[in-house]
Amino acid sequence: MPHIVKSFDVELGKLEEGLARMGGMAESQLTGAIQALEGRDSELAGRIMADDDKVDGYETFINEQAIKLLALRAPVADDLRMVLAALKVAGEIERIADLAANAAKRSLVLNQLPLVAPMRSLIRLGRLAQIMVKDVLDAHLGHDAERALALRDRDQELDDVYSALFREILTYMMEDPRTITSCTHLMFIAKNLERIGDHATNIAELTHYRVTGKTVLEARTKRDVSSFIGVGGDLPDPG
Amino acid sequence: MPHIVKSFDVELGKLEEGLARMGGMAESQLTGAIQALEGRDSELAGRIMADDDKVDGYETFINEQAIKLLALRAPVADDLRMVLAALKVAGEIERIADLAANAAKRSLVLNQLPLVAPMRSLIRLGRLAQIMVKDVLDAHLGHDAERALALRDRDQELDDVYSALFREILTYMMEDPRTITSCTHLMFIAKNLERIGDHATNIAELTHYRVTGKTVLEARTKRDVSSFIGVGGDLPDPG
Numbered sequence: 001m002p003h004i005v006k007s008f009d010v011e012l013g014k015l016e017e018g019l020a021r022m023g024g025m026a027e028s029q030l031t032g033a034i035q036a037l038e039g040r041d042s043e044l045a046g047r048i049m050a051d052d053d054k055v056d057g058y059e060t061f062i063n064e065q066a067i068k069l070l071a072l073r074a075p076v077a078d079d080l081r082m083v084l085a086a087l088k089v090a091g092e093i094e095r096i097a098d099l100a101a102n103a104a105k106r107s108l109v110l111n112q113l114p115l116v117a118p119m120r121s122l123i124r125l126g127r128l129a130q131i132m133v134k135d136v137l138d139a140h141l142g143h144d145a146e147r148a149l150a151l152r153d154r155d156q157e158l159d160d161v162y163s164a165l166f167r168e169i170l171t172y173m174m175e176d177p178r179t180i181t182s183c184t185h186l187m188f189i190a191k192n193l194e195r196i197g198d199h200a201t202n203i204a205e206l207t208h209y210r211v212t213g214k215t216v217l218e219a220r221t222k223r224d225v226s227s228f229i230g231v232g233g234d235l236p237d238p239g
Numbered sequence: 240m241p242h243i244v245k246s247f248d249v250e251l252g253k254l255e256e257g258l259a260r261m262g263g264m265a266e267s268q269l270t271g272a273i274q275a276l277e278g279r280d281s282e283l284a285g286r287i288m289a290d291d292d293k294v295d296g297y298e299t300f301i302n303e304q305a306i307k308l309l310a311l312r313a314p315v316a317d318d319l320r321m322v323l324a325a326l327k328v329a330g331e332i333e334r335i336a337d338l339a340a341n342a343a344k345r346s347l348v349l350n351q352l353p354l355v356a357p358m359r360s361l362i363r364l365g366r367l368a369q370i371m372v373k374d375v376l377d378a379h380l381g382h383d384a385e386r387a388l389a390l391r392d393r394d395q396e397l398d399d400v401y402s403a404l405f406r407e408i409l410t411y412m413m414e415d416p417r418t419i420t421s422c423t424h425l426m427f428i429a430k431n432l433e434r435i436g437d438h439a440t441n442i443a444e445l446t447h448y449r450v451t452g453k454t455v456l457e458a459r460t461k462r463d464v465s466s467f468i469g470v471g472g473d474l475p476d477p478g
Contacts, residue, residue, distance in 0.1 A: 180412055
């Protein structure tokens with residue numbers, strides 16, 4: 001709602017605008033990282049790595065803006081929630097961009113080695129992560145708690161695809177140990193993408209909190225079983 | 240400094256006490272995870288995994304306490320910094336405990352497979368991470384900005400040990416592909432420990448901010464080169 005002190009709304013607006021810009025930047029970093037992987041484009045990967053600092057710059061701006069608001073305006077209720085959510089969401093977006101930059105960094109190695117088949121599944125995993133990030137940022141900026149919570153099912157899908165990919169890569173490197181180096185980096189990139197899904201889910205829950213004032217009580221049941229893969233043999237079903 | 244409103248200090252105290260308990264819990268979770276790995280103790284690993292919820296409970300308490308303080312007391316200056324730092328530090332401690340629990344989870348798989356030699360180096364990496372976490376929590380609770388910043392060099396050491404271990408594991412699995420499953424989980428546990436060092440470093444910087452009011456401008460130069468391992472062949476020096 002509007003405030004008597006107009007400049008308060010102006011400053012809240014700056015915070016939202018900063019989040020929107022930071023989110024857009026993280027989105028394009030993730031898109032670029034996947035393009036660099038798919039196109040074996042080391043020059044693009046280098047740009048993604050270099051631009052990670054810009055995302056950090058946005059986070060610093062949002063933190064300073066939030067602290068200024070808390071110190072000078074002492075917001076309460078909905079406004080306090082928005083400022084605190086902005087602080088935490090900025091942290092989640094920074095991690096998403098950081099994981100995208102690390103994927104780009106690893107693609108530099110992959111581009112020096114022969115292409116391995118599981119890359120196709122990795123790109124599919126990347127597309128899923130991309131969609132999640134876009135949707136959750138739209139939901140957050142649109143203050144849409146319902147849409148945000150729906151995102152959590154998408155994260156289960158991402159975890160399932162990740163677990164299957166983990167097994168695929170494991171099989172592939174066992175069948176051809178010469179691919180161990182490539183497959184190892186593929187596994188870490190896959191893990192990065194799975195983590196990006198977790199951060200998107202955190203943003204979804206922060207959106208729910210920011211809009212409704214209630215934290216999401218129902219605990220998430222993670223279905224990423226890759227930590228269990230290997231139990232009782234070299235390549236069993238996940239325990 | 241003491242406040243006119245005594246109950247304000249009481250509530251700030253609760254926040255610090257919550258952080259101290261949460262930090263102690265995360266420390267013992269990490270210690271237990273390393274014990275479970277070294278002793279191939281699946282029962283201990285199970286307890287570590289089960290207790291992760293308790294750490295999350297502490298974070299919820301700290302978040303609620305911080306929000307209550309911000310809403311009812313509108314702290315400024317040093318008090319505002321302490322509340323915001325507590326919010327962020329609690330998030331970092333939660334990640335440390337979560338990574339320890341994931342290491343415990345992976346140890347369940349390793350206990351079902353033959354012991355692999357790089358485990359010795361992994362335990363050494365774990366001990367380094369343990370020391371970092373203990374020191375940074377002591378520095379934070381002791382409001383010791385100098386001691387906190389000194390921690391950042393320790394993180395470089397951890398990154399160096401991690402990069403060496405990454406190469407060791409890669410060599411080991413290439414020489415004996417039957418160890419690929421074990422070595423893969425070893426790699427992810429090593430990555431978890433390296434990440435724990437990053438979170439400890441974040442706590443160090445938050446401590447510096449909390450005590451001095453200044454954020455750490457000097458950017459950290461990460462020396463973890465494992466993302467680059469593999470450039471130009473199957474096992475070159477890090478690029």
